Amino acid sequence: MADGGATRSGLVAGFGSAVITPELPVMLAGFGDRTEPATEVHDDLEVRALYLGDDDGTARLCLLVCDLLGLSPAYATPPRVAVAGDLELPRAAVLTAATHTHSGPSCIAGSEAIGWPIPAGYREILVAACRAAAAQARVRAEPAALAFRRAELPAGLSINRRALPYRPWLALLEVRRRGAPAETPGRAAEAPGPIGVLANLAIHPVALGPECRAVSADWVRSFRAALEAGGAGRAVMLSGALGDVNPRHVHRQGNDCRVDGFAEADELGRELAEVVTGELANAQALDGPVEVLRTEELSLPVGGTMLAGLAHADRLPVELVEWSLGGARLVSVPGEAFHAFGRAVEDARPGPVLIAGLAPVWYGYLPVPFRDGYEESMSYGEPFVRALLAAVTPPAGP
Numbered sequence: 166m167a168d169g170g171a172t173r174s175g176l177v178a179g180f181g182s183a184v185i186t187p188e189l190p191v192m193l194a195g196f197g198d199r200t201e202p203a204t205e206v207h208d209d210l211e212v213r214a215l216y217l218g219d220d221d222g223t224a225r226l227c228l229l230v231c232d233l234l235g236l237s238p239a240y241a242t243p244p245r246v247a248v249a250g251d252l253e254l255p256r257a258a259v260l261t262a263a264t265h266t267h268s269g270p271s272c273i274a275g276s277e278a279i280g281w282p283i284p285a286g287y288r289e290i291l292v293a294a295c296r297a298a299a300a301q302a303r304v305r306a307e308p309a310a311l312a313f314r315r316a317e318l319p320a321g322l323s324i325n326r327r328a329l330p331y332r333p334w335l336a337l338l339e340v341r342r343r344g345a346p347a348e349t350p351g352r353a354a355e356a357p358g359p360i361g362v363l364a365n366l367a368i369h370p371v372a373l374g375p376e377c378r379a380v381s382a383d384w385v386r387s388f389r390a391a392l393e394a395g396g397a398g399r400a401v402m403l404s405g406a407l408g409d410v411n412p413r414h415v416h417r418q419g420n421d422c423r424v425d426g427f428a429e430a431d432e433l434g435r436e437l438a439e440v441v442t443g444e445l446a447n448a449q450a451l452d453g454p455v456e457v458l459r460t461e462e463l464s465l466p467v468g469g470t471m472l473a474g475l476a477h478a479d480r481l482p483v484e485l486v487e488w489s490l491g492g493a494r495l496v497s498v499p500g501e502a503f504h505a506f507g508r509a510v511e512d513a514r515p516g517p518v519l520i521a522g523l524a525p526v527w528y529g530y531l532p533v534p535f536r537d538g539y540e541e542s543m544s545y546g547e548p549f550v551r552a553l554l555a556a557v558t559p560p561a562g563p
Contacts, residue, residue, distance in 0.1 A: 195267025406507020453492025
């Protein structure tokens with residue numbers, strides 16, 4: 166479904182953010198063997214928004230990336246609906262995603278059964294923050310141009326924890342300022358420069374490990390901070406196919422992360438930011454439309470796993486969204502896709518691809534190949550994974 170679309174020459178773009186840190190104490194989601202609540206905040210969790218529209222102020226797309234493990238439909242849909250209403254957009258033009266930090270609260274329905282209760286009133290906090298971040302991004306929107314870069318990720322920063330074939334990569338959407346001519350009435354000349362960057366990386370934010378009991382965005386915090394300090398503009402980290410990909414280590418040396426856990430996470434974030442900064446210089450200009458290419462509701466079969474048993478249903482509704490960002494395809498993948506799943510999504514499309522993992526919701530792991538392990542048990546079953554992969558691999562649109 167196309168939604169009109171802004172070409173690069175008429176594009177405006179802006180970034181915004183808002184804090185989504187829960188009240189303490191709070192149980193942190195992501196590790197089954199962490200049984201005590203967090204009683205401190207190392208760094209605030211955020212929702213970061215990227216808004217893309219037209220010179221005349223007509224909204225087109227809004228991406229909302231939250232420092233959370235993932236979102237069930239009951240927590241993803243209300244922010245999307247609210248922001249879509251504020252910006253006068255169809256819901257498919259607003260997409261939620263998660264950085265997948267394991268040091269934040271749960272927004273996954275039913276997670277109280279495994280010791281991750283969702284904080285009381287957190288849905289309302291999330292909706293309000295997403296609306297605030299989107300509104301800020303729209304207010305800050307200015308004439309912009311887009312550029313894209315795909316590059317291999319250097320060895321030594323991440324590992325495939327299942328020892329599967331692994332060729333890590335990163336993708337970048339650079340948002341640069343378009344200079345306003347001095348003769349434009351009421352407006353001074355502006356020098357082109359960075360507005361921000363959408364960095365698409367596929368590494369689990371678990372550098373802090375299960376024994377850390379402090380609220381944190383993990384390595385994502387220092388990654389964004391280092392990019393911004395280096396002059397890249399506002400940074401948004403979009404998770405890719407990270408289901409079987411870990412950072413080079415997971416910290417497990419005692420409960421006090423401050424001994425060296427946070428230092429290690431920060432070091433990884435800075436090293437990843439250095440790689441991204443180096444690749445920004447090679448980004449190639451995009452000149453395509455900004456629009457919704459595809460929005461589709463599917464009903465997929467589930468069964469055969471522990472997670473599928475908790476669904477109490479034979480099928481699950483799944484929403485797929487695909488955007489054009491200047492001609493680069495942003496493809497939503499509603500779960501923790503394995504590296505091979507992400508490769509298949511990328512290979513199925515002829516041009517630049519950004520994989521929006523855990524978007525708009527979390528529907529478990531998406532293991533490819535499907536074998537016998539923890540990730541398979543925390544999936545909705547092989548038929549679900551196979552059907553979803555088939556649905557997202559054919560190119561959408563022309």
